[in-house]
Amino acid sequence: MSELLRIENISKRFGSFYANKNINLTVEEGEIHTLLGENGAGKSTLMNILVGLYQPTDGKIFLKGEEVHLHSPNDAVSKGIGMVHQHFMLVDAMTVFENIILGDTNAKEIVIDREKRRAQIQELAQRYGFRIDLDKYITEISVGEQQRVEILKALYRGAQLLILDEPTAALTDIEVEGLYDVMHKLVEEGKSIIFISHKMREVMHVSDRITILRAGEAVATVKKDEVSAQELAAMMIGRDLAASSFEKVISGGSAVAELDHVSYNRNSKHYGLNDISMKIRSGEIVGIAGVDGNGQTQLAQVLTGVIAPEEGTISLGDSKILVYDPNNFILRRTAHVPEDRNLQGLVGDMSIADNLVLRRVETDKFSSLGGAFLKKGAILSYAKEMVEKYDIRSRSASQTVRSLSGGNQQKVILAREMEAEPDLLVVAHPTRGLDIGATRFIRQQMIDARDRGVGILLISADFDEVLELSDRILVLFEGQIMGEFPGENPPVDEISLAMTGR
Amino acid sequence: MSFVSNLLLASVRMAVPLLLIALGELYSERAGMVNIGLEGLAAIGSLVGFLTCFISGSTWVGILCGALVGIAVNMIYAFATVTLCANHTVYGMAINILAPALASFIYRIFFGSGSDLSQITLMKTINIPILKDIPIIGPLLFSQTPMVYLAFLLVILTGFFFTKTQAGLNYRAVGENPKAAATLGINVIRTKYLACVICGALSGIGGAYLTTCYSNTYTEGNISGRGFIALAAVIFGRWSGGGILAACLFFGFCDALQIRLQVASVGIPYQFFQMIPYVATVIALTVIGSGKSGPKAAGKPYRKEER
């Protein structure tokens, strides 16, 4: 085996923040090289540099021993580097066929020779055992199929080095197996793969070598056969992995929310709910496990009034909901930490203080004369109090929230929602993209709220998080509940199985 | 019969400048740039087209210079929106104010002192033998100035470009999902600049058409809202060449009908007839419903290293 890629001292800075710092890495021909790292460790950033999307602040890249300058993705493509991005790079308004041939620089013809290229693609698909309908629009196919389109895109361009950025995040187990097959076939043909993941099982299964990134730096590169999963995890996190430190509650109090045969957009596998019945009691955390895109978003949204169920009813406390409108839910003491904090949770161009009082500006505390006069002083001093209490790291409370880091943005939302003293708290992906400190803080806040008697619905793509926090676990698959499991000593294997629909 | 054919002829006549400008906007929006500065681009194109035609005596020079100045002015827009990521709408507004002011200024510099009417010789119509004698569609399609043929040809080419060619596919991707396009090696920034070049050229030509193929004199404000109607035509035409042609013909038809109704003096204030195209636009857009079919990333700035 000879060296295909060598990265020397690559650094990447965003503003004053180093997402990558002095990274060194080599990839051999016919190797599956895994990049392992926590959220925000800098994995995607490094790969984006490799495909020419980002320009490194510093450092050199060598392909087959020769230094290359990747000024644009075009350079990368022509040098045989292909990437399947963490967030798919597909054009929804185009067909599978069009997406695959998009940007094709090999084709010299002006008019697209559909027959010829279809044949090429079909042949490629057959070789790797993909079954796809070339004429479907991207919006009409499943996430798994979308990913196959992404892989085909890269292969169609003749990638020698294929980068797969968290390819398994949205796949079912069967699909993951299929992916492994493809990966093995590729390395057998002499191609190399950089595989990105933070799931230990996968990493141990497919890798030849593993490089661990932590906080933007490459901590170590190891051969798979020479480490254990435990050691890897320790390197990745920088400390020993402790089991859940939170005590679980066996049974909560009275129901704060109840869904009765709720359906929404029932025919959609990924964006619907199919006949969901469940209860959330006060003083418990109900965790929803499942691969992202199985109705989690919709579940959170019907429970907060953002969308209205097409069938079935929702009750909050004792009363049935008649009007599905976020305000109605808020009035009934529901709080929501939405999945997209910038889009749904915060008004980025307003200050921390303004965002903290977003729902309560007309209360007597923050305005007088029935809302005709804002007590700006009161708002600011309240904000200072919250900044203190929720450890929101900022220069001042009148700083715009847009300029905060993700974790601190999340804390602003959490502060606002917690201070509303809700009966029901719906939380989606609360620690996505956050560092360990912030993650811990937020988890602790949730546990505290539970202990105060709040009923919490936790939706998270991070299985470990669900296991760690939940008192009860429900598995969602294709809009349906696949089973209920205890949070105390959860049957992990059973749950994982349920997540794949079995 | 002749009433109908004359009406249709007039519809085509009035549709062509709209069509040119609207096609410009189509190219712009397909690359994700919503340019509402068309009115201004056409205004400066119209003046410069007239001026250069007046000086050189050649309508083709006029058309060419109209295109060039349209491009030049639209490069200001391109720099601000593509490179500096300024808001498209806001900057379009700025162009709408800047370009007519420039046009007015240039006009005064060249014609301000004298009081002679400056007229040019319009572009000649070219009759296509035999075909032009076909009733109704003969004069409609085969007895026009080359610019009309060019505009129609452009519609066909545009449709062909966007649906059949690799370059067209790549171009469309920029307006739909610039980030995805970038990952595939498509030069997003260059495509956007190219879009601005095309849009500036076509808008400038649309303006120059008015003073080199349509009216042989120049009057300030001669664009009179065509830029905005063209904008509506793009939405109305569902972002496709053929659809835009149909929309422009419809607007042209409304205009032609309005003139004839006024001449036939129906006794209703003529302003009501003049409202037809605008009311029709509103009704049509309302009936069609909101346009989800527009390019997804239209109007959004594209920053290279943004998450």
Next chain:
Amino acid sequence: DEAPKKIAMICDSSINDGGWGTACYNAMVQACEERGWEYECTDNISQNEYYDSIASYCMLGVDMIYAPGNQYTDAVLQAAEDYPDIAFALLNGAVTTPDEAVNGNVTSMLPDAQQIGWIAGAMAGLMSETGTIAFIGGMELDTTLGKYAGYTEAAQFVAAAEGKEITVLDPVYAGSFDASDKGIEFAKAMIEQGADVFFGDASAVDSGARQAIDEANKEAGEVKIYDIAQPADFLGQNECIITSQVTDNSAMIAVTMEGVENGDLGGETIFGSLQNGGLSAGAISDLVPAEVQEKYNTYIQQMIDGEFMAE
């Protein structure tokens, strides 16, 4: 002996519009040359700038303001009130306008609209072969309506004398004086209706109409559709122009200037008519057969003598 006096003109259309603006500007220039005045002009101004432009000139010190159009009435009256020492000449102002001026410094120059219409109408009646003639207006001004009425009367009277039937199409209005594209479309639509003589009162709109007429003639291979120009002699500017109705604005301006030189700021209405030479018929194109020219000149003479349509 002393510094030359100064006149300033404002105009909403352009002074090179090949019609009204041009004629009015040239009239001022001519009057100034005759009387040794200096002149200034601002054109293409919008409605909300009328007053400002006049006031600017007043403030900078001119002796007389010349506003060629009824639409300036409000601005002129306002400025005349604010600047009592300056004379204001309003072309096409109403008879009553001078009386409305508090300081008595506004002169109305009023060419006889009916006679203007007659001058054009007589020619139209003589020359129309299709029996249909047309009139295009810029805006529905009183003077425009007067011209249209005179045009119709004269054309029908003359045609009857010739033993012809004449239809005058209803007037159409472009809604502005600078929409030459409207002129083109109106003329085309009216040609479709059979009109073969045009008369207009709409500056740049007229030049659009003439363009359409020229095109139609070219297509037909012979000049069969005609246009009558106003308010100056524009013969030769377009092929289709067979004659012009000429208004001697410069004479009326000169009268007001003379008053200013003598310390009289005006305050009355000066009429322009065939009788006092303020109105006349312009040169006639060769397209008009000699015997028709003769007949036409006879009619014009009748108009001057007050005998036209007088049985």
Next chain:
Amino acid sequence: MDNSRKNLVNIFVPVLSILLSILIGMIIMAFLKANPVTAVKYLVIGAFGTKQNLGTTLTRATPLIFTALCACFAYRCGVFNLGGEGQFIMGSIAACFVSLKFGLTGIPAVIVALVCGTVAGGLWGAIPGVLKITRGQNEMIISIMFNYIATLLMGVVYTNWLREGSVPQTAQVPKESQLARIVPGIRVTWGFVIAIVIGLLIYYFLFWTSLGFKFRAVGLNQTASRFNGYPVRRYMLSAFIISGAVAGLGGAGELMGTQFRLINGFASGYGFDGVAMALIGQLNPIATMFVALFFAALRTGSTTMQAATGVPTSVSDIIQALVIVFTVAGMALTQLPEFSTFIGRFFGRKEAQAV
């Protein structure tokens, strides 16, 4: 960027743009062989030189302040109302009907006319608003279409319905029903005072009331506002109606105080001018009013400049356009990440990290 620095940039960029634009304008003047200093002198004299000129400047600023506030309010609330001109015209049409047809005179006529103008403008603004929130229409296109419709409707009014004898224009608002002048002999009327008061009210509403706070939140992020329980669509419609009403009031005021009748060309261009001014004013109502004053001064001054030096008014139009071009580009520039990096490096200090 923290707030104080942001505020500084917000003032610095427009001021620099204005200076730069005037400089370019002067270069053009020099190119025209006019003495730029003299030209600018007359520009200033024309705008502020005498009591009358100052009055004219304020008079011309008045309608611009209204349309600029209309745009400012709408954009603050996240609706792109480009229909200020139509709403302004509808306001003036309503006021015209009231003052000519209702048999009212004097103060009651003024009050009723202003109220009706406000209502008419609001209703006209409601149409694109309703189409936006119910049919998802692009409010920009629709509101532009309604500008044309309003202008033509005004044409019908002055050529047919309310035409006064001789000319296509309506009769004059009777003397006793006109908005009074603040100082006799100077053109500026109480309309100007109303404009300023409205501007201050809008400022107060947006920044000092809870409802205004919510409107601003909707303007900045509709999704988050919806998730936080705001009736977003109702607010957006309200924003359309209120901004239309402001423009309508402006139209009524212009009719009752300055123009006194509807006539061809009334209000032409005011709508888009207002949009531009609101943008230069960074959507701050008070700054917007100053920008409107500045533009009015440029316009008033430029007629004097042309009369005195022959430098055409279009030079001042170019200056105005350049102010917009530079300001908008400048603001965009300062928001680029590269810019903060550059500034940070330039001043040799790091962006303070959040600690």
